[in-house]
Amino acid sequence: MISFSEYCEIDDVTRSAVTQARAKLAPGSFVKLNDILIKEFYTDNLVRTFCGLIVLAIDGTTLDLPLNSPEIVKKYGYASNQTNTKVPKARASYLYDVMNGIILDAIISPYCTSERDMAIQHFEKLRTLLGVKFLERILVIFDRGYPSAALIIYLRKHNIKFLMRCNTKFMREVDDAVARGKKDVVINFSVNRTGAAKAELKELFPDLDMNEKVTMRVLVINLQTDEREILLTSLLDKEQYPHKIFLELYFKRWGVEVNYRFHKCQLEIENFSGKSCVAIEQEFHATILAANARGLLALEAEDEMVDRKKSLPEVVQNKYVYKINKNISMERLKNEFVAVLLDPEANIEEFCLNVKKTMKRNLVPIRPHRTFKRLLKHQHRRYHMNRR
Secondary structure, X not given: OHHHHHHHOOOOOOXXXXXXXXXXXXXXXXXXXXXXHHHHHXXXXXXXXXXXXXXXXXXXXXXXXXXXXXXXXXXXXXXXXXXXXXXXXXXXXXXXXXXXXXXXXXEEEEOOOOHHHHHHXXXXXXXXXXXXXXHOOEEEEEOOOOOOHXXXXXXXXXXXXXXXXXXXXXXXXXXXXXXXXXXXXXEEEEHHHHHHHHHHHHHHOOOOOOOOEEEEEEEEEEOXXXXXXXXXXXXXXXXXXOHXXXXXXXHOOHHHHHHHHHHHHHXXXXXXXXXXXXXXXXXXXXXXXXXXXXXHHHHHHHHHHHHHHHHOOHHHOOOOEEEEOHHHHHHHHHHHXXXXXXXXXXXXXXXXXXXXXXXXXXXXXXXXXXXXXXXXXXOOOOOOHHXX
């Protein structure tokens, strides 16, 4: 609190005063500020794409919530084990731009919420915020937990391009294609085969013809580990989107996993300072806003570094490509960001320039083709030293 008071140039305040003031701050204010950032970025800037598509990844996670709070347990629920120990938890979902490092939408919901339902919430939010045309520009990557006939139909109906990994026995038509040794084939399935999801589809699309056929492409990718990935996609044009691009394309989904690790280990998004639902939602959405502000400034700083590198003679080029150190840039941003938001006379341009200077001075090399076996020596350590 002392640090906060110094940055904002206000008198020191007590813990009680902070608690009472926080209770009056709506968590939705952070959501609206983030919506302004998202709308401005995607409507007034050149964004990084893959084959002309804005590549998004969607994934869910669970968040540990503070103990001994009946209010939190009542709203978000809990996980339990064989000893009947109840641990308050929430379920979160991010819609993450893997090429630009921006979270377009983040949801925190009760622990029992379906990730597929949260995915549809993301798309409904995007349709309202950025419009129907934007949905046609994106490609969304899903992990193995998402494939369902109902979700695929929803995506096709809204012209949302997708790439999702599925398991065997997900759908008879897919298994038949794989069993015939097909590596790249277009299949059809009937809407009538959605089973229990028919009622939900009828609610979403009242005029839906249950005999309608849905088309998608099945791809089989052989990995270096001798494993096999089965991918489903709406990118049907084999000339524009050849089979060889999908290994690299699906691997980009890993960006949302890395982003979750950054939020949990470095930003400590689960290290809540309050025991009310309002406090939980405030800190969750404030973290998303601060991370996006850092991401937008990092994009600008990276573009400026690329332009500068082009102007240098070849003899002074670096051996590696460098990226911005997330931890240091976030530390530089977080306190001053609050002060700038609270000061109507603050010089935003000067603030952005100073943060970008810090980013450019703190870089880490990207060493290509490095792979490491996933080995957690101390699984009980949530905030591991290697991630600082």
